[in-house]
Amino acid sequence: MGKESNRPAGEGKNALWSFFASVRLTVVLLIVIAVSAVLGTVVPQQEEAQRFLRDLPPGLVSVLQFLQIFDMYHSVWFLLMMALLAVNLTVCSVNRFPRTWRIFSSARSGGRGSPFGGGAADHVFSLPGPHAREAERLEGILRKRFGTVRRAEEKGVITLHGEKGAFSYFGVYVVHASILVILAGAIIGSLSGFDGYVNIPEGETVDAVKLRGGQGTKKLDFAVRCDRFTVEFYENGMPKEFRSDLAFLRGGKTVHEGPLRVNHPIEFAGIRFYQASYGNIPGKARLTVTEGGSRKKLLEVAAGEQFELPGRKATVSVLRVEENLMNMGPAVKLGVMSEGGGIAFWVFRQIREIEEANPGITKQVPQFNPGLYKPYVFSLDGIESAYYTGLQVSTDPGIPVVAAGATLMVAGFMLVFLFSHRQVWVRVEEKGGNCRVSLIGRCNRDPAGLARDMNALTAAEVK
């Protein structure tokens, strides 16, 4: 577009229009957006902010929260700046478009007349032949490079005009439009999509997900069951694959199932499921109850379950199941309720090792004594650990729009950067028995490309 002044094209436009038409506003907005974006990468955001907030005085916290500093990228003022930028972009483009259209259409209709009247030509050289024939030859060269060539003849002076790439002026509008399309897609996504997560223990089924940003839960109109979660490791211990076998159910019936892996989401009923995280939850504990050193009973229990002791009227509640309690290995906490009252104690799997390392510990700390409720002695044989899978669950109807915007942007860049508007005028006239050729070349970008065009013509001289 060359150097253009920044005055509005039309007269009588109001002050608001000229405010939004100013490139200075663009620069200010871009700087403010960039600086706040930097701020957002330094100040902890969303969930991370909670930890950070505890160390600040409450007055400051409420001010910062009012300014939405801890969810900056979704704050009203940040979105407002984006909206201002979009308006600014639109107004600037609308403002400049008529001028671009004039340049384009005047180029189409043969340019603003021959530029030879104005000043000196860029190249002048002589050719031996009669000027009509040399003009023919030059026109051939020009046609090869420019396609169509316009020819005018006046008082024996032949003027040729080759021109191409005028459409590249519109590239910048395509790029600007693409940014608006992407923003529109983002708005569609934030209004009609959702972004949630859910943890499903193996074997269990859920039909609701938690929404991010503490916005409650969302009920799904189907259920999801995690049949199995597996982690594979490489030989060096790095994780190789996280995989959840999911089943999607409607009315209790499986209607779709498949493995979910990182980078390979599953889409069901317009909602996408992503493998996001996983974790361990203690599952069933295997306990052995020995009564008076002889009668044994094996049990499999999970936290929250209860069982009766044989022979006596006592109920045992499994209070906690821990995979590793205080670095002393797996343990379960049992509470025994009987007519005589209630007691609670821990049963460690590695109780023998613990006693060897700390002789007398079961005496000093009775809660560590697995035989505290006489005459029963409990031992923990193991805990089956189960996985839960953490899924990211979301839907974003704005995605096709954003994708179209991105494609448009790349197309716009190609117009802007790969093509340039180039024009060459050739004047051929009879001068002192010789044929004199004058060249003028103009381009909006890519002087190297113009130089190649000009060289092709000046090469005619040597022949």
Added chain:
Amino acid sequence: MNIVILNWVTFIYFGAAVFYFITMLREEGFWGKAATVTASVGLAAQTVALIVRWVESHRMGIGHAPLSNLYESLIFFSWTVMLLYLIMEFRIKNRSAGPFVTPFTFLLMAYASLSPNISGQIQPLIPALKSNWLTSHVLTCFMGYASFAIAGGLGCMYLLKGEEGRAGEIPASSLARFLPSRDALDELLYQCAILGFIFLTLGIITGAVWAHYAWGRYWGWDPKETWSLITWLVYAALLHSRYVRGWRGRRMAVMALVGLACVLFTYLGVNYLPGLHSYLQS
């Protein structure tokens, strides 16, 4: 094997940088040719090393393009800078940018080889990196970074060359004579910025597509994403200030250096902020 070659490449690039410096002090001639030959040999060796590394990873049964961790990214960054520089040198038939660009390739290699925190071992891909988008994302991003690095080098040259000779000033130290004209520098810088901008845009787009498949969102204001956007805005401002305001020369040089600072922060500085892209986590 690949690491042995890459250690040699570090020395070769050091040699190339030294030769380019000598060229700057002693004008064109033998040293200039020596510099170009050394740099080309280094680039060829580095290319071989990258291929060997790729093949070795396949032999280990964990085959992937060597673009997966900080070590590999530094090596690849250095490779793209050297490649683009040599293409530019060949096209403009001028070695004057050599002393400003080749030390950067050497520094990247030296950092990769010598830093105790960076392992040169071929590692398997963690699940998040197992994607077809890995190669295209890293490729486009580093082509962009490399173009910006060269634009930054040209910006340095412009500033060293100094402003247009004021009346009565004695023209040109030997350094200023060695450097190309201001117009040529300005034009080259602009071309590099355009190339970088296109590749950065493609890098951000491929990254967004990948994020969509891996994390369930195309944009999440992760520090790396945010900083890449900041970098993009800086170069968008650079291009606009030239198109619309007609800025040339010194201002462009300064903006190219500001942009390069953003690029380096996007690449390395972001590791010290919490986020999904942090190389330090793995």
